[in-house]
Amino acid sequence: MKKVLLVGLIASAILSSCSLVKFNMENAATPLEAEDLNARMAVRSFYKDFSGKVIQIADSIYQSTDDLNLKTKTIYWKSGSTSACSRAAYQTDVEVALVETWLVARQMNHFFENEGKDYFDKYTYMASEISEELVWKIEKLAQGTREKENFNQLKDFVENYEFYPITEKWNFERHDVRPDLIAHLDVPDSLYTKTVGTSAEVMNDLTDRLGIYNEQISSQLEWQKQLLLTTMEDSALITPYVARIDSMAATMRSLAVIMKESPEMLSMIAVRLREELEPMANDFTYGMQNSIVQLSKERDELQRYLAEQRVLLKADLEESGQVLIKETTDNLIRLIKSISWVIIILVVVLTAIFFGLPFALGFLLGKWRVQKKLSKD
Structure with a gap:
């Protein structure tokens, strides 16, 4: 366990010292929007409020009862709920972190209002009141940090989310919220996360997460120690376990001190590792250059x-166009020939109408006038 933690902390220090990693991070230099940055800070601040109030109520119930079962439940409650809230609040994606933290608060409140309404016996009302207050606070936080339309969408998603039952040890089981949230917002998955921030914002985010994880692990060790002392009466059996937990907690505190007060040591490790990785990086660069050259050649061949x-297609289109014009002209001539007698009849009839009709009318009119004059005489 110690080795794994040490490797993880050293790797995080390397991320801040290795020039290759710095280059990659600095390329993505799009900063977070002010709305997202404020929401991230507000959600992480809410986590501290959440954990502080839950621990306070849990310890108060622990001190108020002699029932070992209730004492054990308070330890599981503060351990599981604060761990779930830290995992939710300290995610990289701001909106997902907000939604998951909101869900944790609502899931806890839902439990105390329904199947867990007698969970702490006569002290349950204390947990129920604080969980209801936390739900109200996270909703106000979301309303204050998101635009109105976005807030309404998130609220609709959270209020219609189906929770898994909370387990005996408060594990807050839940499937991945991100795909459901993206589908609810009707946003393409590839366009949902626009940026993770500048290199400075990424490093600050990493530092915050390492700090809170270190704090959470230390708290979990202390609560496991408290759980052992509560559930096991034989001190001779639990003494080795308590000593081991104290040793692990001391190791975590030492590593945290090294990270804060002795960055030179971690920098030396990072420099050494960078020297060892440099040949591999050079080979990778050489291979990429060769690939780019080969790709350029293939691109030229494709263009040719x-x-x-394109030339063949143009010639084919021109030839096809000429054939089409010729065929159309021939068909038109054949059509004209086939209906030429109809056209001749129409011309004769129209000529007779336009020229013969006026003469006929004039003749009839003159004849009528002559007959009228003769009849008068």
């Missing part, structure tokens, strides 16, 4: 092929 196909 497309140019040749």
Whole structure:
């Protein structure tokens, strides 16, 4: 366990010292929007409020009862709920962190209002009141940090989310919220996360998470020690376990001190590791250059092929167009020939109408006038 923790902390220090990693991070230099940055800070501040109030109520119930079962439940409650809230609040994606933290608060409140309404016997009302207050606070936080339309969408998602039952040890089991949230917001998955921030913001985020995880692990060790002391009466059996827990807690505190007060040591480790990784990085760069050259050659070949196909296609279109014009003209001539007698009849009829009709009318009119004059005489 110690080795794993030490490797993890050293790796985090390397991320801040290795020039190769710095180069990659600095390329993604799009800063977080002010709305997201404020929401991240507010959610992490809420976690501290959440954990402080839960621990306070749990310890108060622990001190108020002699029932070992209730004492054990208070330890499981503060251990499981604060761990779930820290995992939710300290995620990289700001909106997902907000939603998951909101869900943790609502899930805890839902438990105390329904199947856990007698969980702490006569002290349950204390846990129920504080969980209801925390739900109200996270909702106000979301309303104050998100735009109105976005807040309404998130609230609708949270209020209609189906919770898994809380287990005996308060594990807050839940499947991945992100895909459901993206589908609810009707946003393409590839466009949902726009940026993780600048290198400075990423490093600050990493530092915050390492700090809170170190704090959470230390607290978990203390609570496991408290659980052993509560549930096991034979001090001779639990003494080795308590000593081991104290040793692990001391190791965690020492590593935290090294990270804060002795960055030179971690920098030396990072420099040594960078010297060992440099040949591999050079080989990788050389391979990438060769790949780029080969890709450029293939691209030129593709362009030549497309140019040749373009010429052939153009010639084919011109030839097809000429054939089409010729066929259309021939068909039109044949059509005219086939209906030429109809056209001749129409011309004769129209000529007779336009020229013969006026003469006929004039003749009839003159004849009528002559007959009228003769009849008068």
